[in-house]
Amino acid sequence: MKLTKPRRDILKIYERIEYPLNAEEIYNLLNNEYDLSTIYRNLNFFEKENILKSIVFSDKITYYYKPQGHFHFIYCIRCKRFERLDLCFEKQFKDYIEKNIQFKITDHILYFEGICSECQKEGEFNV
Ligand SMILES: [Zn+2]
Numbered sequence: 432m433k434l435t436k437p438r439r440d441i442l443k444i445y446e447r448i449e450y451p452l453n454a455e456e457i458y459n460l461l462n463n464e465y466d467l468s469t470i471y472r473n474l475n476f477f478e479k480e481n482i483l484k485s486i487v488f489s490d491k492i493t494y495y496y497k498p499q500g501h502f503h504f505i506y507c508i509r510c511k512r513f514e515r516l517d518l519c520f521e522k523q524f525k526d527y528i529e530k531n532i533q534f535k536i537t538d539h540i541l542y543f544e545g546i547c548s549e550c551q552k553e554g555e556f557n558v
Pocket residue numbers: 507508509510511512546547548549550551
C-alpha cells in the first residue's frame with residue numbers, strides 16, 4: 432500500500448479518534464488542507480483495503496471507522512454523536528438464524544439510533 436501524505440494524515444486522525452467520522456469532519460480536522468474529493472477518494476481506498484469500515488445511518492451520511500475489536504455504536508440523530516457500546520448480542524441471533532434459516536453468519540453490524548442524554552434535556556425530541 433502506498434502511503435501518500437493525505438493517506439498518512441487521515442490514518443493519523445484515526446490513531447486518536449475511535450468513533451466514526453464522515454468525510455467532512457476529516458476535512459475539517461485536517462484544516463482543509465486537502466479538498467473533499469481527495470478525502471472521499473482516500474476513504475474509499477481505505478475501505479477497499481479493509482483498513483476502515485463504513486457505516487451509513489438513516490440520515491444517509493457515510494461514516495468511517497477503524498474496525499479494532501468488536502463493538503457497536505449508539506448514534507444520536509440530533510447532535511450526530513457516537514458512543515461506543517461494548518456489548519454484543521450475537522450469540523442469540525446467530526443460534527436462531529443458523530438453526531432456522533440455515534444461513535452461515537460471518538459478520539454483523541449493529542447500531543442503535545436515538546437521542547442522547549444531552550439532547551433529551553433540550554426537549555422536543557420528536558424526529
Ligand atoms: Zn445528541
